[in-house]
Amino acid sequence: MSMGNMDRRDFLRVLGISGAAATLAGCGNTAIESGVEEVMSYVQPQDFVVPGIGVFYASTCTQCGSGCGIMGKVREGRVLKLEGNPESAISAGKICGLGQAAVQAHYNPDRLRTPMMRSEGGLIPVSWDKATQMLEQRLGPTSTLKGDQIAFLTGDISGHQRVLLENFLESYDSTHHVLYDAISRVTGQAASKAVLGAEQPLLNIDKARLILSFGNDFLGAGVSPVHMAAQYAKFRKAPRGTLIQIEPRMTLTGGNADRWYPIKPGTEGILALGIAHDLLQHEEFAKGVPDEVHALVKQYDQASVSEITGIGADAVHLIAGQLWNNSPSLVIAGPGAEGHAYGFSNVVAIQLLNVILANRGKTIEGQAEHPFPQLAPLQGGYRALAKLHEQMASGQCQALLIHGTNPVFTSPSNLPFADSMEKVPFKVAFVTHLDETAGNCDLVLPLLSAMEDFGTHVADYQPNGVELMVQQPLMEKLYPESRGFGDILLDILKKRKPDSYTAFPDYYSYIKTAVVKAKPVFKVTDSDDHFWEDALRKGVIKWEGKPTALEAKLSLLEVPKPRGLEADYPFYFVPSVRPDMRDGRHAYLPWLQESPETMTTIVWDSWVEIHPKTAAEMQIREGDVLVVQSATGSVRAVAYIFPGIQPDTVSMPLGQGHTQLGRFATGVGVNPYKILDPVFDAHTGELALHATRVTLRKTGENQNVVKDEGPTNFQNGHKLVATLDADQAKLSKEI
Amino acid sequence: MSHTVPSHPQMDVQIERKFVPKQKDLGEDVNWAQINKDVLRSLEKPRPAFWIIFFSALALFSFGVYCEVYQYQTGMGVSDLNNPQVWGLYIATFIFWIGMGHSGTLLSALLHIIHADWRKPIYRYSEAMTTFTLMTAALFVLVHMGRLWQFYYVVAYPNERWVWPNFTSPLVWDATAIGTYLTSSLLFLYMGMIPDLAICRDNAKGARRALYKFLSLGWQGTDRQWGNFKVAYMTMACFLMPLAVSVHSIVSTDFAVSQNPGWHVTSFPPYFVLGALYSGCSGIITLFIVLRYVFRFEAYMTQPILNKLIKMTFAIAMVWTYLDLIEYATTWYGSDEVARQDLVYRATGDYALQFWGMIFCAMVMPFTLLIRFVRQNYVVLLIISLILNVGMWLERFQIITPTFAKSHYPWTWTAGWWPSWVQWGIVAGSFGWFTMLFMLYCKIFPSVSMYEVKEMVHEQNMHDKLHGAQAPAHQTALGAIPEMNGGKI
Amino acid sequence: MNYCKKLFVWMFLIVIGTSLVSAEPFVQGGPIGSQTSDGYDALGPVVEQPIEFPHNTHAGRMQINCMYCHTYARRSNVSGIPRLDKCMGCHNLIEGVKDRPRIKKLFEYWANKQPIPWKKVHDLPDFVRFNHERHIQRFYFQEKRPVRETCGYCHGYIASMTTARRVKALSMGWCISCHEKDHLEKVGSTVTSHGPNDCWLCHK
Amino acid sequence: MKKTHTLALYSDPDEAANALKDLKSSGISGFRMDDVIIKSPIDHPELSELLGPRPVYIQWFTLLGVLLGPTTGLVLIASAQASFIYQVRGGRPVVPFPPDMVLTYELFILSGVLMTVLSTFVAMKLPGNRSPLYNASVSEDKIGILVKTDPASLPQINEILGRHKPLEIMGDNAR
């Protein structure tokens, strides 16, 4: 074998073998030794591979849907660290903590290493032969599954995985691809689509002079936090923009606000209307606003808005005043506004402000059109899952394939997904880690980790133009028994439709062929190989696209009707989404468990956030174990006194409380999904995440809250974080 | 008879007082042969209490060893020390033990220089106490080390790494000072013991005789030996006194050179030295009472000597109290806000109990020494002397823990940090270790200096010969104030 | 004064003894080529390697430059074991020795595409960083010393060994003893400089 | 000529003093006061005086110690600090005076003490063997006078010693 015709796979294989033995700088050897450790030679490496010097490979982060370009530092056949890829417009060389932790997902000791099959007494490891046999028997050419009898349940998915998956379903004459994400933005997207004509408008944060955010944690658990953070940094440079955040529980973004207002959950829309009322007093803004809007807004004068929202009347006026003084501004709605029975209306009312303030085309635009809509990301929410649940419960569903989502863990207690799964005769999970849902399946297939597999991705949020993100292996696979998601699907497809797919020996060649075929669209004139190599080297294929214009359909405006408190359940319950845990799928990553949640600095746990005033009234001290009881269930967690929360509200973080997902996730904290009230958005039917009402009960127990901060979280007169009035700063003179 | 009441009782008292002579430190019935007999007996057959004390100490020490082995194997984490609270009881107890040693030197060196003869019956065990407390303190230097197995990095010797310890570190000064102090007081103790070892050699049999013979180096008590011995002993005493002062000043620089609030105090060196003398003196009183009972030293450890010791202790306690209050005062009126907050925190924060405990034990309790009953009742005195030492230990705890709990950086403050059982175990073990060593020493070596008590008797006799006994014959030194409880406790 | 003499003799012996013991590490290492006739003045043990590689043939008889095979030494921290295809590059063409047992073993590894599990001979502690690149660049390329001096200073006279054996102390003091010497900066130049004395240069 | 020894034990220091005075004034040929050694349980300066000047040189050794110890110590410390791998710490000078003074002070005391002890042992002829004429009672409460003399004058000396109520007189051959 000569050097020339060695392809990438071979190269990685050679690396892998030698790398595995080179192992780590360790704790062992503290003296000069001879003949103890082994040193392996490369067999036939590429010329640029030098032991002791790291090589960076570009790839794509799959930890969340943001699709950041990353670079993996590879040394002696091991991927050591991830950095942001400067070629990618999304991450621009930066990376978040969640993304960094992908290497821990890859090296996680609890990764599934062999296929598992259900027998009496649970899942037992089996060989791939057996697993393939079962797959073929159920899904192979002889399978009689048709249409909705087969269901493919996935989380957020894009790129060629999506295409292949849809082709796979097509071979059963099915389009039954069910998408479910526990923390979905379906309501917000629907509302944006309704008002502006775009599900996810482009937010030009850096161009705004003032941002008014209704519960949107765009710097933390938002849609593209790394990109938004970079935009935010520009926004804070001269001339410095102002950020006003309105939300019931202070998020990471709220912590960065120039002014933070606590609001009663669910009244965000009313406040938006109140601000609109104030703005429409001015002719400049009133122009072109239809009469029906005027009529609707009229009833929301400052006094009534203040009463409903709990925000002072002068504050409403102040916000409105700033909005008209600082143009262009940007008004963003977020999960805090969306997760209510009238969440759709809330978002519509909030987006109305953007229209009134004429921000369209300046700070808010439509995303560039995608040249390959079949690769675009798909998202789904609760309603899709509920429908699948019904189908499964009625016995309609004969085979269920699950990838990238964990409904058994994230579904609220009114949707007992585990129960309905029992009605499905054949359930397959494609996972890297055995989670709660996979634990209920008949066949669990170990996937390659994101560091080992090929793939293409399209980001949920595309800042400039369009990018096709390329994911490539950073090292040889750790476990010979694990396989790529695409490879498994392709194998079944090959059996079912040999004519169309035998040309592809594996998923890699499938992607390569597909991408190279799309070359003309990207207006590249290079040779195929060169184009492909360039794509791998950069990790991203760019396509120039122009932002599109947004519409303004103001007629959709409805009156949001916030749900008040009840005597039995005197607190609003706001589940908070941690930027690193998201819906809980990352709870098995020790770095993230140990990384303090910034607002509370608590680690390895779940907790209940209570405002000091409320805590004083109820005589709750930090560390008191509380029972949080809703109409549908209860959980126990320690109390944490937290000033950044509306006093009638308690908040708990999502993502903990796993019963399965490896040693780092199980037994840590509790799962608040299970106490969510079955309240649905009136318009989209999505589960309203923030609409639960709870009561608190003290158990009399007190535990040490494991957190990073000490007994004080004030500076006590030391100049640690100094604050300066933005007016006095001379930002333009700075470098 | 029943009607005859003295018309002027006060007169009587005044008259009686005229005849109370200056008490002599030793009884007149003590002669040279008797001294040999009494002291040598202590090496043979102590009271059973000796064995009780010795084996309890051994048990405590074994537990301490267990704790240390556990900590060594598992890591320092078992002590519950953490990032701001890096030292905990280990360094607090370290200072305590170093301090304990200082009074031994005061008695053996300073009082020797100024020819205070009453020190003679009690200086030997005090000097031994110094040596063993230093050994105990040195243990804590090792115990608190995260990598005990690399302790030799601290020692300055030519090595294949070509690196030296950091001579600017107060810890290295500590090591040097303690090393010097330990070496010097060990030599001082040994040097002073040579004539007594010769006595033991002359009276012992078997293995003990071999030991004493080896250790006494062939001392014969010739005039040449005595002459050199006296000069050398005095010279060493002159070295030891400033050394003792320097050692605890250097220990205080561990804290005083740092910027931590409550540590960055100019008056720390004298404050530490006085604190050391204070705790040492009360330690000597404790051991005085214990030895007197266990080894039947009633004839040598007499009430007049104890009285002088108590007076000295009280005086030192008052100076220490003054320095402590001055420290608070300068902090309070100073411009360092952080240090002031630290002071307030000590008095009112998580460790207020320990703070006020220290004030009570170490500042209020000494005043009970003014009561004659306390001075004469050995049981009460034993308890009081122990309380004083508890107070001094709390003082060291006060220096370490609250400062770490609330230093310059608010984020790392700790609330109510408390050491784990491992730390307590090692501290308890150190008390066991000290008591065990000390008791063993007293069982093997003469804990009362025979030749110096002989000198004392000799001088007392010479004095009487020259000036005649002033006291009426029936009022001997021991008779003047009857021994309480019949000399028993 | 008999005892006095005894005392002095004892003290003298103790002082000399201590200084001999403590000075022993300093004299380890010695100059280049301090091997004895029967083998070497070796400090390390004889290490059994999967193939008894004859350095004496390659570096000695054939006069192959060290860096022909240890090619990473001038580019990286580690000198690296030569890649397997490097061995094959020559031995594929050398027909004469193909039937030798050692070469047969080599071909076996190559056929299986397996790396050879060599044992480390010069294995520094894990907290130490030694940069081959800088030393080679400085002494081989800048100062133009021969490899026998440049590489041999630490590795000994490899050309006389079969499999390598550690012959120098490689202790910290030994490293410093060379670092503190003044070395010529370039061939032909008279400017000298000593090695860096920053702890973090070698400790990581 | 081989010398012989004799030892007299007294219980009263005054008697011993008288014996010494008599010896001094006896004028026996070949007898010098330097040959007389007193052995006693405590130091008797009043008796030693009678033996004539017996100077003590320890303090000179001590002086030597306190001069040499700290100087060599300081030089060693400073040159260790200024070694090739010298370290800058906390912005302080590499060879800082206050810490070096502290250490020098400790070395001053240590070397002083060590020199004193060493020289004392040398001066006291320790460790040494006990002379054959040793009586355990001199470590208890008796005072012994040991005289080294020519066998010829032994009777004379024994007579003088015997004048002052000795408890016992022992000679070499008494053993």
Place this chain on the structure above:
Amino acid sequence: MSLSNLIKNWSNFRTRRPYEGQYDDSPYKWAMVIDLDSCIGCNACTVACYAENNLPVVGKERFGKGHAMHWIRIERYWGEGETLETEFPERGAQYLPMLCQQCEAAPCEPVCPVGATHHSPDGLNTQVYNRCVGSRYCSANCPYKVRYFNWWNYPERAWPNPLELQLNPDVTVRSKGVMEKCTFCMQRLRAGMDKAKTDGRILADGEVVTACAQACPTSAITFGNLADKNSKVAKMWKTQQVDLAKNVQEKTEDGIRGYRILEDLNTYPSIVYLERLRNMAS
């Protein structure tokens, strides 16, 4: 050798640092600027540090005991005084990334009994792990409390197989009883400086940065070479009127944001923080 060295370089050995122009002749002096107005408290730097520097994950129980090992931590304050004056933190939270300040006159350095920590020629506060005996004096003296001690034998449990394959071979894995702290990613700097030296140049600005600076999504952390007057970091120090060798900074005008934390303790830190800004009119 040493004695002659002492005499030859006497004035060097008697110099107090820092002084004006101390780094004028040396190629490197590493320094940082952290813009608190840009820092959003996202913890990306913390995780990046865990990944780069082999920091062990200690688990809940040990974290609760205060045994966490984060070389850079995000502190979150609610106010400058001792309590919150308003009912809510109206101006948001105050985030502070706190890492070793690499003080020029570091209080931790002179007290180490074995000299495991000292000042390197490029202005870093070093920690030589193998030299450390674990007296923890440095931590006791550090005003910022950014030194972390290995209370347990973390390697035993922190990286269950195959997690240890992620460990960075350029960084020692610290075992129990060793003090450790932020090194400004010395392994990166060292590799870069060595390469640059081979090329006969000094490192260009931004060629090598620390893991935290590289990850920071808002680029709030600027890292660079203060000795290079044209580097970004040097320019920022100059604009912010912070002088490395001064303990009291003279500002010619108001509104200049640069300051160093606990500067009044004469530690001369190498990290300048820029004051957080808030639009008080909003």
